[in-house]
Amino acid sequence: MSAADLSPGLNTGPSNGPNNGSLTSTAARPLRHVSTRFLRSELRLIFGRRRNQAGMGILAVVPLMIAITVKVSTPRPGRGPDFFAAITSNGLFVALAALSIELALFLPLAVGAISGDSVAGEANIGTLRYLLTVPVRRTRLLAVKFAAVTIFSLVATMWVSLVGAVAGLALFGGGQMTMLSGTQISMGSAVLRVVMATLYLGVCFASLGAIGLFISTLTEQPIAATIAVVVINVMSFILDSIPQLSWLHEWLPTHWWMSFGDVLRDPIAWGDLTRGLLTAAGYMLVFWLAAWARFSDKDVTG
Amino acid sequence: MTETILIEDVGDFAVATHGLTKRFHQQVAVNDVDLLVPRGAVYGFLGPNGSGKTTTIRMLLGLIRPTAGHHRLLGRAMPDYAGDVLPLVGSLVEGPAFHPYLSARANLVRLDSVDRHADPRTTRVRVDGALDRVGLLAAADKKYRAYSLGMRQRLAIAGTLLAPRELLVLDEPTNGLDPQGTREVRHLIGSLADDGATVLVSSHLLSEVEQVCTHIGVMHVGRLLTQGPIAQVRAVGERRARVVTDRPHDAARVLRGLGLTDVTVESGLAIGTLGTMAAEKVVVALVQDGVPVTGFAVERPSLEDLFVSLTGEGFNVSG
Numbered sequence: 001m002s003a004a005d006l007s008p009g010l011n012t013g014p015s016n017g018p019n020n021g022s023l024t025s026t027a028a029r030p031l032r033h034v035s036t037r038f039l040r041s042e043l044r045l046i047f048g049r050r051r052n053q054a055g056m057g058i059l060a061v062v063p064l065m066i067a068i069t070v071k072v073s074t075p076r077p078g079r080g081p082d083f084f085a086a087i088t089s090n091g092l093f094v095a096l097a098a099l100s101i102e103l104a105l106f107l108p109l110a111v112g113a114i115s116g117d118s119v120a121g122e123a124n125i126g127t128l129r130y131l132l133t134v135p136v137r138r139t140r141l142l143a144v145k146f147a148a149v150t151i152f153s154l155v156a157t158m159w160v161s162l163v164g165a166v167a168g169l170a171l172f173g174g175g176q177m178t179m180l181s182g183t184q185i186s187m188g189s190a191v192l193r194v195v196m197a198t199l200y201l202g203v204c205f206a207s208l209g210a211i212g213l214f215i216s217t218l219t220e221q222p223i224a225a226t227i228a229v230v231v232i233n234v235m236s237f238i239l240d241s242i243p244q245l246s247w248l249h250e251w252l253p254t255h256w257w258m259s260f261g262d263v264l265r266d267p268i269a270w271g272d273l274t275r276g277l278l279t280a281a282g283y284m285l286v287f288w289l290a291a292w293a294r295f296s297d298k299d300v301t302g
Numbered sequence: 303m304t305e306t307i308l309i310e311d312v313g314d315f316a317v318a319t320h321g322l323t324k325r326f327h328q329q330v331a332v333n334d335v336d337l338l339v340p341r342g343a344v345y346g347f348l349g350p351n352g353s354g355k356t357t358t359i360r361m362l363l364g365l366i367r368p369t370a371g372h373h374r375l376l377g378r379a380m381p382d383y384a385g386d387v388l389p390l391v392g393s394l395v396e397g398p399a400f401h402p403y404l405s406a407r408a409n410l411v412r413l414d415s416v417d418r419h420a421d422p423r424t425t426r427v428r429v430d431g432a433l434d435r436v437g438l439l440a441a442a443d444k445k446y447r448a449y450s451l452g453m454r455q456r457l458a459i460a461g462t463l464l465a466p467r468e469l470l471v472l473d474e475p476t477n478g479l480d481p482q483g484t485r486e487v488r489h490l491i492g493s494l495a496d497d498g499a500t501v502l503v504s505s506h507l508l509s510e511v512e513q514v515c516t517h518i519g520v521m522h523v524g525r526l527l528t529q530g531p532i533a534q535v536r537a538v539g540e541r542r543a544r545v546v547t548d549r550p551h552d553a554a555r556v557l558r559g560l561g562l563t564d565v566t567v568e569s570g571l572a573i574g575t576l577g578t579m580a581a582e583k584v585v586v587a588l589v590q591d592g593v594p595v596t597g598f599a600v601e602r603p604s605l606e607d608l609f610v611s612l613t614g615e616g617f618n619v620s621g
Contacts, residue, residue: 029389029419029465037422041415049403126399130461133363133395134417135388299366 038136042148046114047155055110056159062106063098063164067091071171083261090177091168092194096261098164099157099201103257107156108233109226111205114152115212116225118145119295123220129300138296142213146288149209154202161198165191179266193268197260200273204257207280208233210287211253217295250275253283316341316469316500317362321371324357331357333524334371339502339517344495346511346532347504348609349521355504356396358521359473362502363393376468389419392462393471398454402447406438406457409446414464432463436490451478459490470494472503476510488514508605518605520612527612536602541576543584546597553593560587576600 046052070087083097099107119142122128131141177190185193212229219225236254239245249255256276262269317339324332332354339345349355360366362373364381373380375387400409410429414420420428433439436456441449449457455478462470472491476484491501491514505511512518512532519529528535543562545553553572557565560583562574576584581600588595 029421032418035418037415041412045401045404045412125401126397127401129360129363129365129395130393130399130413131416132365133388133391133393134413135364135384136416137385297367299360301360301366 038140038144039147042144043151046148046152052114055113056156059102059106059110059156059160060163062102063094063160064167066097066101067094067164067167067171070094086178087168088172090190091170091172091174092165092177092190094168094172095161095164095194096197096264098160099198099260100258102160103201103204103260104237105230105233107160107201107205108208108254109230110156111149111153111209112212112226112229112233115149115209116216116227116229117222118149118213119216119291120219120225121216121222123300124222132300139292142217142288142291142295146210146213146284146291149213150206153205153209154199157198157202157205161194165194177264179264180261181265183266185266193263196268197263200260200263200276201257203277203280204254204260207253207283207287210284210291214287214291214294217291217298251279253279255279314341315339315374316343316376317345317373317502319358319362319371319373322358322361322368322373323370324354324361324366325369330524332361332368335521335524335526337362337373337519337526338529339500341500342495342498343517344491344501344503344515346515346518347502347521348508348511348518348605349504349506351506353506353521354524355506355521356473359393359395359471359502359504362471363388363391363395365395389417389465390468391471392465392467392469393473394458394462394475395471395473397474397477398458400446400454400457403445405443405445406433406449406453406460407442409457410461410464413461417465420465428464432460433457435463436460437486452480452483455479455487456483459487467494467499470499470501470503472501474504474506476505476507484510508609512605520609522612536605536608541581542601543574543576543579543581544597544599544601545572545584545588545593545595546570546599547572547588547593547595549593552591553588553595556588556591556593557584560584 066084066087070084083093083100087093087097119128122131132138174187174190176184176186177193178184208229211232212225215225215228216222233254236252240249240252240255256272256279259272259276262271262273315338317337319335319337322332322335322337323330335354335358337347337358347355347358357366361368362375362380364384367381376390378387380387400406401412404412407429410432411425414425414429415422430439430442433442436459438453438456438460441453446454446457455475459472459475462472470491475491476487479487488510491503491511495501495514503511503515515532517530518532518535520527520535542564543557545557547553548570550567550570550572554565554567554574557572557574560579562576562579562584565572565574567573581598585595585598588598
């Protein structure tokens with residue numbers, strides 16, 4: 001079985017390669033207990049796919065658009081969202097403004113596309129059955145898929161922030177940052193605050209990704225799962241805006257997302273941020289377990 | 303023909319199922335199947351489309367859960383020991399499936415990278431070796447999307463060759479292949495068996511696998527009608543003696559005298575069912591009676607004929 005042999009037909013002669021020889025046992029191929037190959041393979045699939053790269057491009061359009069439109073228009077302090085007014089004072093605010101715009105739909109849509117595709121996509125094209133017969137244990141499959149979705153959420157959020165920060169700093173410069181509470185912090189601290197806000201939102205989106213992973217185990221249509229995630233996201237925002245349902249608000253998956261601005265208070269207002277992180281962790285736990293309960297003994301017929 | 307064997311004593315079987323049954327809602331897809339594939343066999347798992355072959359294979363590999371029954375692969379109970387057994391099993395289930403936007407090579411690397419038994423240092427060599435063995439090395443960097451059905455089928459077979467296997471489960475491996483490709487797959491199955499692997503190969507086309515199989519099993523409407531060494535299964539069909547002579551009526555009289563049944567006479571021809579009678583005795587008797595024999599043959603039914611007699615309808619799609 002020479003790799004250099006480019007014979008046209010099936011090479012059916014006796015082979016000398018690793019497939020040859022007498023019966024082997026798994027002892028000949030020892031189990032690697034800790035391996036990140038599967039996760040790295042997942043990330044290559046996600047970030048190597050043209051569709052997803054295009055999606056990342058679209059995510060980058062918003063911060064660029066914000067930076068450019070604010071640059072060419074006359075700033076009118078006091079109007080629009082807080083971050084917009086502050087952009088001209090420090091370019092880093094472009095990142096925060098972009099996040100506040102994209103958190104309603106664009107970033108959830110991106111996370112919905114990836115998480116909805118995670119299991120349903122493999123089931124849809126049939127690769128799921130080949131993963132399972134390698135074998136990949138189902139629990140491991142769900143753990144790796146969720147890890148990949150979480151990493152994607154963080155990367156996508158950081159990407160928006162990064163593009164915003166670079167564009168903002170290029171057009172408006174940096175320097176000291178004025179907090180929402182009025183005090184000023186150094187540029188270094190400001191960068192740290194923006195990173196914290198970004199990570200916070202990344203974790204929030206990952207909790208939506210857990211919901212997506214669960215839905216992805218219910219269907220073999222990845223698009224259907226993606227749409228379901230977006231619908232849940234939009235429904236959550238709508239319910240959050242109905243005052244009569246105030247008792248429900250704090251339990252909604254999206255309720256604490258806007259609290260990311262609290263990292264820009266001096267000192268940081270940890271109350272809502274902590275609630276937000278706990279809520280995200282709760283959604284992750286519940287929906288990962290739901291996915292496991294659904295998938296662990298599901299018949300894979302696709 | 304299907305002997306009852308205690309499932310505990312089946313160490314010599316690469317595949318042993320006991321009462322394997324799968325019900326989807328009201329429909330019974332697989333009904334009480336006792337599949338026995340001896341180690342080292344090339345087992346032709348035959349039956350029309352829809353007869354339950356793929357469902358059985360899905361159960362064997364732990365993709366779907368049996369409604370009833372249990373099974374062992376390579377002597378170990380499934381699905382409990384799936385983690386130990388499946389690394390030694392290469393499988394092709396219900397056609398090839400790969401990521402369309404990845405190249406053939408990248409798809410195999412992907413499969414290898416999820417295998418915790420695979421050594422990443424040898425991935426490249428093993429992937430290229432597998433591609434070479436199915437004749438796809440020259441097309442390794444083409445996107446899967448651009449592959450023809452035949453190439454896809456070969457790639458799926460290559461996927462089963464990434465690691466040394468003791469058992470190969472190939473579900474319809476010749477689907478979509480041209481006659482030349484079919485021949486090549488047959489040869490490949492033969493060479494895998496020569497390497498010592500057990501091969502379970504399903505097909506709805508008898509003639510495609512008949513030549514390479516040592517054993518066959520016949521599925522029909524969810525049931526395993528018969529299985530065993532190919533000669534033994536064939537022997538179930540009745541052998542018929544065919545005498546070519548210009549005095550067929552005299553020949554027929556001799557055949558009846560010997561106890562052959564269903565004796566018929568055609569022009570220049572007498573035919574009778576042999577039963578347990580040795581063929582050479584028939585010839586001796588004919589010659590002793592002075593019947594001029596210009597030709598004599600013992601006809602075994604083809605497997606195709608056997609199917610018709612087993613299923614009553616032959617190789618059509620089961621409802």
